[in-house]
Amino acid sequence: MSTVVFAAHGMTPAERLRDAGWIAFVAFILGVPLIGLTTVDVGGRLAVNTRFGLLAAAVAVAFGGRLALRWAFDRLAARKASRQRAGSAISRTQTIANVLGWIALGAAVALPIAFSDNRYVVDTATTVLIYVMLGWGLNVVVGLAGLLDLGYVAFYAVGAYAYALLSTQYGWSFWEALPVAGAIAAGFGILLGYPILRLRGDYLAIVTLGFGEIIRVILVNWTEFSGGPNGIGSIPRPSFFGLAFTRSAPEGGHSFASFFGLEFSAMHRLIFLYYLILVLALLTHAFVSRLRKLPVGRAWEALREDEIACKAMGMNTTHIKLSAFAIGAMLGGFAGVFFAARQGFVSPESFVFTESAIILAIVVLGGMGSQMGVVLAATLLVLIPEFGRNFAEYRMLLFGLAMVLIMVWRPGGLLAHREPTLRLAKAAGGEQ
Amino acid sequence: MMLTMEGVHAHYGHIHALRGIDVSVQVGEIVTLIGANGAGKSTLMMSLFGNPRASAGRIVFDGEDITRLTTHEIARRGIALVPEGRRIFPRMTVLENLQMGAAQADPANYEADIARVYAMFPILQERQNQRAGTLSGGEQQMLAIGRALMSRPKLLLLDEPSLGLAPIYIRKIFQIVRELNRDHGMTILLVEQNANQALRVAHRGYVLQHGEITLAGSGAELLASPEVRAAYLEGGAHG
Ligand SMILES: Nc1ncnc2c1ncn2[C@@H]1O[C@H](COP(=O)(O)OP(=O)(O)OP(=O)(O)O)[C@@H](O)[C@H]1O
Ligand SMILES: [Mg+2]
Numbered sequence: 100m101s102t103v104v105f106a107a108h109g110m111t112p113a114e115r116l117r118d119a120g121w122i123a124f125v126a127f128i129l130g131v132p133l134i135g136l137t138t139v140d141v142g143g144r145l146a147v148n149t150r151f152g153l154l155a156a157a158v159a160v161a162f163g164g165r166l167a168l169r170w171a172f173d174r175l176a177a178r179k180a181s182r183q184r185a186g187s188a189i190s191r192t193q194t195i196a197n198v199l200g201w202i203a204l205g206a207a208v209a210l211p212i213a214f215s216d217n218r219y220v221v222d223t224a225t226t227v228l229i230y231v232m233l234g235w236g237l238n239v240v241v242g243l244a245g246l247l248d249l250g251y252v253a254f255y256a257v258g259a260y261a262y263a264l265l266s267t268q269y270g271w272s273f274w275e276a277l278p279v280a281g282a283i284a285a286g287f288g289i290l291l292g293y294p295i296l297r298l299r300g301d302y303l304a305i306v307t308l309g310f311g312e313i314i315r316v317i318l319v320n321w322t323e324f325s326g327g328p329n330g331i332g333s334i335p336r337p338s339f340f341g342l343a344f345t346r347s348a349p350e351g352g353h354s355f356a357s358f359f360g361l362e363f364s365a366m367h368r369l370i371f372l373y374y375l376i377l378v379l380a381l382l383t384h385a386f387v388s389r390l391r392k393l394p395v396g397r398a399w400e401a402l403r404e405d406e407i408a409c410k411a412m413g414m415n416t417t418h419i420k421l422s423a424f425a426i427g428a429m430l431g432g433f434a435g436v437f438f439a440a441r442q443g444f445v446s447p448e449s450f451v452f453t454e455s456a457i458i459l460a461i462v463v464l465g466g467m468g469s470q471m472g473v474v475l476a477a478t479l480l481v482l483i484p485e486f487g488r489n490f491a492e493y494r495m496l497l498f499g500l501a502m503v504l505i506m507v508w509r510p511g512g513l514l515a516h517r518e519p520t521l522r523l524a525k526a527a528g529g530e531q
Numbered sequence: 532m533m534l535t536m537e538g539v540h541a542h543y544g545h546i547h548a549l550r551g552i553d554v555s556v557q558v559g560e561i562v563t564l565i566g567a568n569g570a571g572k573s574t575l576m577m578s579l580f581g582n583p584r585a586s587a588g589r590i591v592f593d594g595e596d597i598t599r600l601t602t603h604e605i606a607r608r609g610i611a612l613v614p615e616g617r618r619i620f621p622r623m624t625v626l627e628n629l630q631m632g633a634a635q636a637d638p639a640n641y642e643a644d645i646a647r648v649y650a651m652f653p654i655l656q657e658r659q660n661q662r663a664g665t666l667s668g669g670e671q672q673m674l675a676i677g678r679a680l681m682s683r684p685k686l687l688l689l690d691e692p693s694l695g696l697a698p699i700y701i702r703k704i705f706q707i708v709r710e711l712n713r714d715h716g717m718t719i720l721l722v723e724q725n726a727n728q729a730l731r732v733a734h735r736g737y738v739l740q741h742g743e744i745t746l747a748g749s750g751a752e753l754l755a756s757p758e759v760r761a762a763y764l765e766g767g768a769h770g
Contacts, residue, residue: 207624394634397623401631404620411580411614412682413606413635 112174119165126161130154134213156212162206171201196471196514203474207377211370221369224493225441225457228376229482234461234473235383236430241459242468243396244423245302245403250291250311251458252426256318256450257284258435263331263445273337277436284432285425287314292424299406311455330446336368337375337440344368372441379437383430384470390426399423433530464505466512475513479505480488532591533558533686533718534579539588541571541578548574550742551588555760556686556720562714563721563729563750563755565763566739572617572722575739576688580605580612593685611684615691615722617675621664625655628663628674632681640683651707669700676707687711690722701725707730726763730754738763 110118125310136147189310207224216218237251242523259264263269295306318325325331336344339355346363348354355371356363390396398419401409409416439445461480465472479501487497505513534556540617541549541733550572556562566572578585579592580602590598597605606612611632620628629648633641649656652673658666663674672692679687689708693701705728711717712732730750731734738759740745753759 178664251541397627397631398634400623401620403621405618407582408614408618408620409631410582411606411612412632413603413677414631415603 101178110169115166115169118169119162122165123158125164127154127158130157153212153215157209160205160209160212160317164209168201168205171198171422191390196469199475203471204381210351211373215370216366218366218369219453221373223481225369225376225484226375227478228380229438229441230458230461230477230481231474232376232380232383232434232437232481233431233458234465234477235380235387235470236427236434237458237462238241238427238465238468238470238473239387239399239430240423240427241462243391243403244399244420246423247300247307248424248427248457249304249452249455250314251307251427251431252450252452252455253291253311253314254284254287254431255435255438255448255454256314257287257428259431259445259449260318260325260331260435261432262436262439263334264325266335267331267333272439273335273436277433281429281432285429285434288424288426288428289421290426292421296420308452308455311450311452315447315450318450326446328447330448331443332444334439334443334445336443337372339371344371372437376437376441379433383433387430388470395419395422460502464502466509466514468517469512469514472512472514490523532556533593534720535589535591536575536593537589538574538577539578539590540604541574541583542586543574543583548583548742549585550577552739552742552744554737554744556718558718559712560715561708561719561721561733563723563733563736563738564739565723565726565729567762568724570739571742572739573690574742576612576690576720576722579610579688606682609683609685610688611679611682611686612688613672613675613690613692615680615694617671619663619666619671619674619678621662623663624660625663625666625674626659628678629681630656632678634682636682642682644683648680650673651680651710652677656701669696669703672696672700672704673707676704680711682722685718687717687719688722689719691724692721693723693725693728699729704724705729708732726759727754730759 103479111136131154134157135151136149146151175194208225211221220505233251233255237248238253240246240248240251258280261283262271262273262276265276265279266273291307291310295303298306319328321327338344342353342355342358344367345354346356350359354363355361355367361367391400397410398414399422401412401414402416402419402423406416409419438449442449457480461473461476464480465474465476480498483501484495487493488493532553532555536552536554539549539552540547540579552575554562554564554575564572564575574583577583579590579597580601581597582602585598588598589596592605592608592610595608597608600608623631626645629645631640633644636644649659654670655674655677657669663671666674676692678691692704692708696704708719708721709732712719721729721733730753733750735747736753737744737747738753746753746756748756754764
């Protein structure tokens with residue numbers, strides 16, 4: 100039966116279901132001791148507790164995941180074959196990136212289920228996703244449009260403070276504030292974009308660096324507005340379609356736990372936040388991937404390659420640059436809103452230059468313009484310092500060392516390949 | 532008259548690169564511009580595009596004064612440039628490069644224009660999904676020309692298209708120039724170091740020296756002129 104597992108593509112639906120069923124069965128066998136049964140400490144004695152609901156969920160994920168993975172592999176193989184027919188060079192890196200993408204997505208969806216009572220893991224994963232989102236946002240500006248931005252954290256700050264102020268001062272909810280904060284951040288992106296239209300490379304980097312610092316310094320000093328160094332606290336947490344994650348239900352209403360008849364757990368909110376940022380990140384990814392295939396996205400890339408040639412082709416480089424800044428800033432703003440909602444507290448300390456540097460490092464290590472590369476790099480850059488905790492003060496040293504090693508190992512970034520945005524549908528060309 | 536430049540001056544800071552240029556191009560003509568390194572040939576072409584902007588004088592294209600327009604506005608009027616050094620988009624594929632050329636064109640023509648470019652340069656079709664930066668120099672030059680044609684220009688500017696190419700490619704490029712003009716009625720302004728071949732394909736030519744036009748005439752006249760022979764043909768490029 101296990102021969103099915105590595106069978107070539109072209110499986111019938113029945114075969115696929117059988118294949119996935121087999122994996123689900125393995126997951127069930129493994130899952131009973133690992134997930135289904137847990138020991139709990141009851142008054143000093145160990146008792147066995149069953150978690151069959153969770154087990155069922157895990158088995159279902161294994162089943163669905165296997166189906167999706169199988170399908171993805173087959174499609175990849177099919178695409179690879181058609182590419183070979185088209186006579187173009189197939190890129191191994193891109194294939195790896197695709198497979199990694201599906202695995203990462205499956206893992207990301209399953210993670211809170213597998214670690215539903217591990218606060219640390221869910222929290223760290225949420226942090227990774229915030230950086231993924233920031234990386235994808237900055238990728239538009241640096242990776243696609245080729246505009247070196249060292250002050251990206253400013254837009255993250257604008258989004259975070261916009262939500263902090265709108266929610267604490269005007270009682271806006273997370274979902275109301277999200278688009279508005281994104282728009283405000285985009286506005287700041289254009290504001291920054293205008294004066295630096297003529298700058299490139301090093302000069303652009305210096306000015307954006309200054310912009311990032313200006314925003315931070317304003318936040319520190321304009322105490323009436325931003326609370327100064329103390330920041331803004333008691334920011335409302337996002338609710339689940341109006342259901343708050345509180346221990347007790349409000350008068351005449353429901354909390355999340357009471358509505359679903361669950362026992363209250365602080366993990367519910369963490370898991371919800373995790374899925375929230377996952378959804379935001381996936382939307383960002385879909386949005387950016389789509390843009391790349393539209394004229395505006397291709398114009399960004401052309402701008403990165405050669406500005407003069409762009410102009411000579413009738414492209415308005417002013418609009419192209421401003422749109423890149425605005426969209427990058429908006430995505431940073433969204434991440435900021437989420438950050439503020441998750442922390443419940445914002446202060447200028449979260450928006451220092453080091454943050455900009457880390458986000459930029461994620462884009463560069465990931466391979467400038469590669470969406471999957473950003474995911475890998477963000478994961479590495481968040482996890483390395485976490486694993487490094489054992490090394491106490493050597494932690495940041497380890498972090499720096501890892502970055503240097505990655506760049507030596509892969510000078511173009513982890514996934515430096517750029518996937519073309521279009522191919523002719525028919526295998527035109529071939530042989531003449 | 533498709534294009535006229537009247538008394539055009541241009542500066543880079545305090546460098547006075549063009550000193551009162553009078554040049555005209557008629558519909559259906561190939562006009563060539565020859566001159567030594569640093570004479571101002573590229574500057575002349577770029578000043579047509581407002582980059583650098585003419586500091587004095589007037590540029591009229593298709594009956595419209597374009598002296599004050601921005602580069603992209605001028606390009607949208609129907610002038611396409613194959614810049615010096617090709618300036619293709621190296622990390623984008625051949626097909627994407629061609630598509631960028633059509634960025635401002637009517638999408639309805641896209642398929643037909645791609646087919647036309649591929650018919651002219653079959654090698655581009657074979658390489659269409661390859662990164663443009665990995666093409667050979669000659670192939671990149673063909674791509675640059677193909678990309679410029681994708682916008683269906685009324686006037687095509689070619690800045691030293693034969694630069695750095697092997698003789699077989701140079702012949703091919705000049706043949707393309709002639710075909711574009713003869714079969715497609717394309718009006719062309721051609722800058723060349725390769726004076727001999729350029730003057731052979733061109734209807735008319737100008738000689739540029741230190742930012743000034745020193746000689747003008749038909750291709751044959753210039754080929755026969757002793758000054759041109761002395762300065763640009765003998766001892767220079769053969770071909
Ligand atoms: N961007 C620039 N900044 C300053 N000076 C420039 C610039 N571009 C050109 N020049 C100067 O203007 C003059 C004309 O240059 P141009 O590039 O037009 O020469 P050219 O005739 O095209 O030469 P070549 O045959 O070598 O390409 C030269 O003296 C050059 O140094
Ligand atoms: Mg030149």
